[in-house]
Amino acid sequence: MRTIVITGGTDGMGAALARHFLARGDRVVVIGRNRAKFEALVAGVTRGTPSAASRAEFIAADLSLVAESRRVVDHLTAHHERIDALVLAASFIRQRRHVTPEGHEASWALFFLGKYVFVTGLAARLRAAGHPVVVNTAVPGARPDAIDFDDPGMTDAFTFTRSNAQQRRANELLGLLATRDNPALTYVTWGPAWLVKSGFAGDVGLGMRTAATVFGTLFGRRPEKAVAPVIDLIDHPAPGRAALRGAKRLALGGARDDKDAVRLAAVVENSL
Numbered sequence: 001m002r003t004i005v006i007t008g009g010t011d012g013m014g015a016a017l018a019r020h021f022l023a024r025g026d027r028v029v030v031i032g033r034n035r036a037k038f039e040a041l042v043a044g045v046t047r048g049t050p051s052a053a054s055r056a057e058f059i060a061a062d063l064s065l066v067a068e069s070r071r072v073v074d075h076l077t078a079h080h081e082r083i084d085a086l087v088l089a090a091s092f093i094r095q096r097r098h099v100t101p102e103g104h105e106a107s108w109a110l111f112f113l114g115k116y117v118f119v120t121g122l123a124a125r126l127r128a129a130g131h132p133v134v135v136n137t138a139v140p141g142a143r144p145d146a147i148d149f150d151d152p153g154m155t156d157a158f159t160f161t162r163s164n165a166q167q168r169r170a171n172e173l174l175g176l177l178a179t180r181d182n183p184a185l186t187y188v189t190w191g192p193a194w195l196v197k198s199g200f201a202g203d204v205g206l207g208m209r210t211a212a213t214v215f216g217t218l219f220g221r222r223p224e225k226a227v228a229p230v231i232d233l234i235d236h237p238a239p240g241r242a243a244l245r246g247a248k249r250l251a252l253g254g255a256r257d258d259k260d261a262v263r264l265a266a267v268v269e270n271s272l
């Protein structure tokens with residue numbers, strides 16, 4: 001039986017993936033903050049697939065805290081011999097700069113530092129799977145110079161656009177580090193081809209909230225439909241790094257990637 005770990009698996013696309021893999025007979029570990037959403041999800045699957053409840057596990061955690069990410073990684077390491085797929089889909093959109101009690105800028109912590117802790121901390125359990133897959137829902141294609149290596153917390157010039165581009169670029173470079181460490185790993189940065197009707201968790205202004213609600217309702221795709229390419233990636237691993245929008249593969253590999261990946265690892269290790 002495969003073990004699939006999904007951060008942000010209580011809502012939106014993460015929940016759609018959790019439902020799919022539970023219905024298919026896999027063991028699914030969901031990480032989120034809201035146990036009630038997890039229980040409703042499992043109850044829904046269990047109606048058609050009675051064994052789902054015994055294969056579903058929930059770990060409550062606030063992944064904007066590095067200590068919480070570490071705690072979850074330790075728990076997973078202690079309780080699971082191997083992890084076949086790790087889906088990184090926890091999301092909380094902040095338009096304004098916010099600092100966590102640990103002193104990290106909150107979007108950088110949730111969208112990158114926590115993911116770094118998961119991918120590096122679970123390396124041994126992923127290696128044990130033989131053909132492991134990491135799907136990181138960071139939309140590929142950010143500018144190569146998007147990372148502020150001297151100030152990743154963006155103390156001075158935080159904007160939502162800069163912060164978003166920075167974490168997306170960093171998550172692409174994380175794939176370089178992870179696949180170098182384990183050539184058998186399939187590491188994909190993935191974003192949906194089109195807006196998805198999801199929980200849209202976040203602390204955003206009225207303008208962004210209204211736009212997301214209106215556009216999501218009118219044009220948003222259903223999460224179940226949007227995640228079809230992710231299911232395919234997990235079912236058919238192809239070792240190495242890849243970047244996809246929907247099912248479309250994008251080019252990867254810029255001239256400065258190697259140097260930037262090493263620099264990023266040094267900056268992160270120094271800050272954790």
Ligand SMILES: NC(=O)c1ccc[n+]([C@@H]2O[C@H](COP(=O)([O-])OP(=O)(O)OC[C@H]3O[C@@H](n4cnc5c(N)ncnc54)[C@H](OP(=O)(O)O)[C@@H]3O)[C@@H](O)[C@H]2O)c1
Pocket residue numbers: 007008009010011012013014031032033034035037061062063064088089090091092110137138139191192194195196197198199200201223
């Ligand atoms: N929706 C789109 O159109 C779209 C477009 C491009 C990229 N994406 C990316 O796709 C991924 C999934 O997006 P989505 O829209 O499907 O998500 P969503 O419906 O907003 O759900 C967010 C998930 O993240 C969890 N979460 C939020 N803050 C958390 C925290 N501090 N600690 C732990 N878990 C936390 C939530 O769990 P709880 O409620 O249990 O806390 C929930 O399960 C994200 O990475 C997003 O950036 C989405």
